[in-house]
Amino acid sequence: MNFDLSEDQQEIRRTARELLAARYRWEEVRRLALEEERAFTDEQWEEMVSLGWPELAVPEEQGGQGLGTVEQAVIAEELGYACVPTPLDSTWAAARLLAAAGEASRLADGRRGSVAQVDEGSTALSSLTDFDVRFEEGRLHGVKVAVPDAASADLLVVTAAGGRHVLVEAGAEGLSVEPTPALDPTRRLFTVRLDGVPGEELPSADWERAWLAIAVFTAGESVGVAQRAMEMAVAYAKDRKQFERPIGSYQAVSHACAQMLLETEGARSAVLWAAWALDHEPETARLAASVAKAYASDAGRRVPASALQVHGGIGFTWEHDLHFLLKRGQGNARMYGDARWHRDRIAEAVL
Amino acid sequence: MDLTLTPTEEEFRDEARSWIEANHPGPRPEGDEAGFDFLRRWQRKLNERGWAGLTWPVEYGGAGATLVEMAIFYEELARAGAPRMANTLGLTMGGPTVIAHGTDAQKERYLAPILSADEIWCQGFSEPQSGSDLASLRTKAVRKGGEWIVTGQKVWTTMAHQSKWCMLVARTDPEAPKHRGLTYFLMDMEQDEVEVRPLRQITGEAEFNELFMEEARIPHDNIVGGENNGWRVAITTLMHERAGLAFALQVEVQVALRQVIERAKELGVDGDPVIRQRLAQLQIEAQVLRLNAFRGLTGMQKRGEPGPEGSIGKWHWADVNQALSEVALDLAGPAGVLGEEPWAYRFLRARANSIEGGTTEILKNIVAERVLGLPRG
Numbered sequence: 001m002n003f004d005l006s007e008d009q010q011e012i013r014r015t016a017r018e019l020l021a022a023r024y025r026w027e028e029v030r031r032l033a034l035e036e037e038r039a040f041t042d043e044q045w046e047e048m049v050s051l052g053w054p055e056l057a058v059p060e061e062q063g064g065q066g067l068g069t070v071e072q073a074v075i076a077e078e079l080g081y082a083c084v085p086t087p088l089d090s091t092w093a094a095a096r097l098l099a100a101a102g103e104a105s106r107l108a109d110g111r112r113g114s115v116a117q118v119d120e121g122s123t124a125l126s127s128l129t130d131f132d133v134r135f136e137e138g139r140l141h142g143v144k145v146a147v148p149d150a151a152s153a154d155l156l157v158v159t160a161a162g163g164r165h166v167l168v169e170a171g172a173e174g175l176s177v178e179p180t181p182a183l184d185p186t187r188r189l190f191t192v193r194l195d196g197v198p199g200e201e202l203p204s205a206d207w208e209r210a211w212l213a214i215a216v217f218t219a220g221e222s223v224g225v226a227q228r229a230m231e232m233a234v235a236y237a238k239d240r241k242q243f244e245r246p247i248g249s250y251q252a253v254s255h256a257c258a259q260m261l262l263e264t265e266g267a268r269s270a271v272l273w274a275a276w277a278l279d280h281e282p283e284t285a286r287l288a289a290s291v292a293k294a295y296a297s298d299a300g301r302r303v304p305a306s307a308l309q310v311h312g313g314i315g316f317t318w319e320h321d322l323h324f325l326l327k328r329g330q331g332n333a334r335m336y337g338d339a340r341w342h343r344d345r346i347a348e349a350v351l
Numbered sequence: 352m353d354l355t356l357t358p359t360e361e362e363f364r365d366e367a368r369s370w371i372e373a374n375h376p377g378p379r380p381e382g383d384e385a386g387f388d389f390l391r392r393w394q395r396k397l398n399e400r401g402w403a404g405l406t407w408p409v410e411y412g413g414a415g416a417t418l419v420e421m422a423i424f425y426e427e428l429a430r431a432g433a434p435r436m437a438n439t440l441g442l443t444m445g446g447p448t449v450i451a452h453g454t455d456a457q458k459e460r461y462l463a464p465i466l467s468a469d470e471i472w473c474q475g476f477s478e479p480q481s482g483s484d485l486a487s488l489r490t491k492a493v494r495k496g497g498e499w500i501v502t503g504q505k506v507w508t509t510m511a512h513q514s515k516w517c518m519l520v521a522r523t524d525p526e527a528p529k530h531r532g533l534t535y536f537l538m539d540m541e542q543d544e545v546e547v548r549p550l551r552q553i554t555g556e557a558e559f560n561e562l563f564m565e566e567a568r569i570p571h572d573n574i575v576g577g578e579n580n581g582w583r584v585a586i587t588t589l590m591h592e593r594a595g596l597a598f599a600l601q602v603e604v605q606v607a608l609r610q611v612i613e614r615a616k617e618l619g620v621d622g623d624p625v626i627r628q629r630l631a632q633l634q635i636e637a638q639v640l641r642l643n644a645f646r647g648l649t650g651m652q653k654r655g656e657p658g659p660e661g662s663i664g665k666w667h668w669a670d671v672n673q674a675l676s677e678v679a680l681d682l683a684g685p686a687g688v689l690g691e692e693p694w695a696y697r698f699l700r701a702r703a704n705s706i707e708g709g710t711t712e713i714l715k716n717i718v719a720e721r722v723l724g725l726p727r728g
Contacts, residue, residue, distance in 0.1 A: 001360070001419050002353045003642075003649040009352065070352045234723050249726040251712070254719035261718055262663045269642035270635075276352045291638045294631075343631035350612060350634055351621045 003272070005074065013074050020082035023047070026321045032085040033185040033324065038152045039085035049110035054091045057213070062104040064095075069213050069275040073220035077271075080224025080300075080332070083324050085186040087149040089221065090114040093214045093336070097157045097165055100205035106155060106167070114153040115214070116144035116192050117336070124341055133194060135160040135201065140168065140194040148335070150177045150190035158192075158199065165207065166199035173198060184331030186324055209278065212289035215336045216274045219292045222300025223267045225329045230260040232322060233307035240312075253310055260303045267292075267299040287349055294342035300329035354645075356423070363420050367427045370400060375431055383556070387513060390437035394468040403436060403466045404446060411450060411462045418648045422598055429602035432609075440509065441465035441472035443599075444589075445518055448535075452576035452584050461516070461537070470515035475505040475538065475562055476585065483713045485520075486529045486582060490564065492521040492536065494571070499523070499536065501567045507707065511547045511560035514540050519569075520581045533581035537573040544568065554699045589709070597647065597664035601640040604671055607697075608637050611679045614694070618682050629678045636671045643667070666714040669704035676701040 005013065023044065024032075032039050048054060057072045058064020072092065079086065094113025098104045107113050119132040120143035133142030140158055150156060156168045168175060174195040182189040234257050237248030247253045274292035277285040304326040308315040315322050333339065356364060376393045379386050397403045398412075406421050407413020416424070428435075436442060446465045449457055464470035481488040490503025501521055511517070517538040524532035538545070544567035549557030576584035612630060615621040621630075644664055679694040680687040687694075705711040719725040 001356060001645070001649070003646045004653065005352060234725065237725060246726050248719070249728045251716070251719075251728055254723075254725045254728070255712070255715040257723055257725060258715040258718040261722060262667055265646075265663060266639040266643060266667070269646050270639055272352060272646075273354070273638075273642050276354055280353075280355065287638075291635045295635050295639055340628065343628050343635070346631040346634050347627035351615070351627065351630065 003269075005070070005272075009071060009074055012071055013078065016075050016078035017081070019051075020078055020084055024082045024084045026324075029083050029085065029186065029324060030321070036085075038087075038149075039186065039188050040087060040152075045087065045112070046110065048086070048088055053088060054107065054110065054112075055095060055104065057092070058095055058099050058104040058107075062099055062102065063108055064099070064104060068279045069216060070272065070279065072213075072217045073271050073275040076217040076220035077224035077227070077268075080221035080328065081228045083186055083225070083228065083321075083328055087112050087114070087152055089218065090149040090153065092217060093148075094153070094155065094157050096210040096213050097205075097207065098167075098202070100207060100210040101165070101202040102205070103167070103202060111154040112149070112152060113155050113157065114147055114149050116147045116150065116156050116158045118144060118146045120145050120191070124338075130163055131159045131161055133158060133160045135162075135164050135166050135199060138198055139174075139196045140166055140199050141196060142194050144192040144194070145180070145189075146182075146334075147177075147190045147192045148187050150192050151179065151188065156192065157202070158194065163207065165202045165205075167202055168194075168197055168199045182331070184327040186328050187331055209282070209285065211336065212274075212285060213278050215293040215342070216271060216278060216289050218332055218336050219267070219296035219300075220271045220275070222296040222329055222332045223264065223271050225325050225332065226260070226264040226267060226296075226299045226303035229304040229307040229322065229325045229329070230257065230264050232325075233257055233260060233310040236311055247310070256306050256310055260306055263299040263303055267296040270295045287346065290337075290342040290345045290349075293337055294339040294346070297333035297339040297342075301326075301333050304329045356419075360419055360423060363416075364423045364427065367402075367424050368430070371427055371431045371433055374400075375433055379434055387437060390434060391468045393434055394436035394438060397436060398466045398468070403438075403442065403468075404462075407446060407450065407462075407466075411446075411458060412466050418651055422645060422648055425598045425602045429605045432606055435599060435603075436468070438465055438468045438471050440474055440518075441468075441470070441516075444474065445472040445516065448518070448575060448584060448587055451587055452535075456572070457537075457575065464515075471510060471513045472516045472518065473508050473511045473514035473540070473560075475508055475517045475519035477507045478504060479506055483710055485585070486533065488520060488522065488533070490519070490521045491525065492523050492534060492569070494523075497571050499534075499569045499571065499574075501536070501538065501564045501569060503564050505562040505564075506550065506559070508547075508560045508562045509558060511540065511562055512549065516540065517545075517562070520585050523581075524579050527579065530582045532579055533585070534578050535575045535581040535584040536569045537575060538564075538567060538569050539573075542567060552699075553702065554696055597668070598644050600668045600672075601637070601644045601664070604637050604640060604668065604675065607672070607675055607679075608633055611675060611682070611694075614679060615682050620682055620684075626678075626682065629681075633671070633675050633678060636667075636674070640664070640667055640671055663714075663718065665709060666705070666711045669701075669711055672704050673701045 052065045055064035056067050060066035091113045093115040095107050154170050158166045160166050174197040176193040178191045180189050180191050237253050240247050270292040274288035277288040314320055379389050394403055401414045404413030405416045409415040449461050478488050492499040492501045519536045519538040520533050522532050523534040544565050546563040548561045550559045550561050551557050620626050676698040680698045
C-alpha cells in the first residue's frame with residue numbers, strides 16, 4: 001500500500017507546477033480574467049495541446065494519453081494552485097463523457113469541448129443524468145445555464161431528459177450562446193439556448209463513472225486553490241507586524257492557519273483516494289467521489305475565506321490577488337454537484 | 352498511488368477477520384468492574400493469539416506486525432464492532448517506552464504482564480498546575496540510598512484504581528532548566544504512600560483519578576531512560592500515544608457512526624433532509640479521518656515520521672467525535688435530554704476529547720509552529 005504519489009506522478013506535478021508558475025504569474029491571471037474576452041490566448045491553448053493535456057485521461061485507443069484519474073487530479077490541483085483561466089477543464093469534462101461513449105476522437109487536434117449540464121431554473125441537480133432539456137426527432141429544445149467556456153468550445157455535450165447525452169457542434173442551427181456575468185472571473189460562463197438544435201446522441205455508456213471523474217478532478221482543482229490560499233495566509237502572517245509582533249504569533253491567527261492545513265490536507269487525501277478508486281476500485285468510487293467533491297468544495301471555499309480574514313483589509317482590495325482564489329473556490333464548489341448534492345448521494349448510500 | 356493490499360497483507364486481513372469473527376466477545380456488560388473484567392478477558396484472548404502486542408517485536412512477545420498490518424487489524428476490529436483492550440496505556444505507551452528506553456532487566460520484568468493484562472498501567476503526567484505546560488510539573492523525587500522518595504499530586508490518571516504500575520514523571524533536579532530536571536519512573540501503585548481518589552467527571556462516573564504521593568518509594572532501578580532524561584522519554588511516550596491511538600480512534604468513529612445511523616433508522620428520522628445532510632457530513636469527516644491516518648502510515652514508512660497530516664489526526668478526531676455525539680443526541684429531538692437516552696453519556700464524555708492527550712489548542716500550536724513555520728507566541 002502506498003498512499004502517496006509515485007515518482008512519475010510527482011514528476012508530472014513538478015513539471016505542471018513549474019510551467020504554470022512561469023506562464024501564469026498573477027499579472028497574467030488578472031489580465032486574462034479581467035481583459036481577455038475568452039480568458040485565454042491561442043498560444044496558451046496550443047501549448048497545453050502540445051503537452052497532451054486535453055486528452056491526458058483519454059484512453060490510448062481513442063487517441064489519448066491513457067493516463068489515470070490520479071494524474072488528472074494532480075494537474076487539476078496545479079491549475080487551481082496557479083488559478084489558471086483556461087478551457088482545459090471544460091474540455092476535460094467533455095472528453096470524459098465522449099470517452100465513455102468511445103467518441104473521444106471528436107476532440108482530436110486540439111478541439112475544445114464543454115458540457116452543458118445545468119437546466120435553467122434548477123437549484124439542484126436532480127440526478128446525474130435526468131434533465132429538462134428535450135431531445136426529440138434529432139433536435140434539442142431547452143435552456144442550459146452556467147455552461148463554462150461555451151463560446152470558445154468546438155463542441156458541446158448536452159444532457160437531456162431520459163439520461164441522454166447529445167453532441168452539438170459549435171455554430172449549429174438554432175444554437176445561441178450568451179455570456180453571463182459570473183462571480184468567478186477566471187472562468188467564462190454562458191447561457192446556452194437550444195431552439196431545435198440538431199444534435200447527435202451519444203451511444204449509451206457508463207455515464208456515472210464519467211460524471212464522477214469530472215467531479216473528482218474539479219475537487220482536485222479546489223485542493224490547489226486551498227493550498228495556494230493557505231500558503232499566502234501563512235506567508236502574510238509571518239511578515240505582517242502589528243503591536244510589534246508578526247500577526248502569526250497570535251493564536252487567533254496561527255490557529256486559523258492550522259485549521260486551513262487540516263482542511264487542505266483532508267481534501268487532498270479524499271481527492272487522491274477517489275481518483276485512485278475510479279481507476280482501480282469501482283465499488284468504492286461512488287462514495288469516494290462524493291466524499292471528495294463535498295469535502296473539497298467546502299475546503300476550497302472556506303480556506304480562501306479564512307485566508308482573506310488573516311490578510312485583514314488588504315485582502316479585501318481589488319488589487320490584492322487573493323479574491324481570485326476566493327472566487328475560483330466558490331465557482332468550483334458549485335460545478336458538477338455542490339457539497340449539498342454530494343452529501344445527499346452519500347446519505348442515500350449509507351442510510 | 353496504490354491502495355491495494357499485497358497478497359501477504361490480504362492473507363493477514365482474511366486471517367484477522369475470521370479469527371475476530373470466531374472469538375468476538377459480544378457486548379460489553381454494564382458496570383465498571385464487570386466491564387473491566389470483560390476487556391481483560393478479551394485482551395488475554397488476543398494475547399494467546401499473539402495479537403495483544405501486535406506491533407511489538409516478536410522477541411518481546413509481540414507479533415512484529417508492520418504498520419499496514421496494524422491498520423488492517425484495527426479496521427477489522429471496527430468492522431466486527433469489537434472492543435478495545437483493557438491495558439490500553441500499557442500497550443500503546445508503557446510497553447513501547449520500555450522497549451525503546453528500558454534496560455534488559457526492565458524488558459524482562461515488565462513486558463509480559465502488560466500483554467497478558469495481569470498488570471495494568473496508568474500514566475502520571477498531568478498535575479493540577481501543569482496541564483498543557485507539562486514540563487513545569489512539581490511532583491518531586493529525592494534520592495535516598497537505593498530509593499527515590501516521591502511527593503506530589505497527579506490528575507487525570509486514567510484507570511489508576513485498576514493499575515499496578517504508574518508511568519510517573521517527577522522533578523529530580525530543581526536547579527536545572529524545566530525540561531532537563533525530570534525523570535521517568537515506574538512507580539508501584541500498591542503502597543500505602545500512594546492514594547488514589549476517584550475524580551468525578553461531568554458524566555457522573557470516575558474514569559479518571561487524582562493521585563496523591565506522600566513520600567512514596569520507588570527503587571532506583573525503576574528509572575527508565577536515565578536520571579534527568581524524563582522529558583525525552585515522556586515525549587516518546589506521547590508520540591506513541593498519538594501515533595498508535597490515532598488509528599484506533601478513527602476506527603472507533605466508524606463504529607460509532609454505524610450506531611448513529613442505526614439509531615436514526617430506529618427513530619424513523621432517517622428521511623429528514625437536515626438529519627441526512629448531517630449524517631452524510633459525519634460520513635465524510637470519518638472517511639477523511641481514516642484517509643489521513645492511512646496517508647500518515649505511508650509517511651511513516653517512507654520518512655520514519657508522519658507527514659503534516661499526521662499532526663492533525665488527534666485534533667480532527669476530537670472535532671468529529673464531538674460533532675457525532677451532538678448529532679446522535681439531536682436524533683431523538685426533545686427526548687434527547689431524557690435519562691434513558693443512550694447517547695447522553697457519550698455526548699458528555701466527548702467533551703473531554705479536545706482536552707485529553709493534548710488539547711486541541713496545543714495541537715494547533717504544534718501544527719502552526721512545526722508544520723507551517725509560524726513564529727511562537
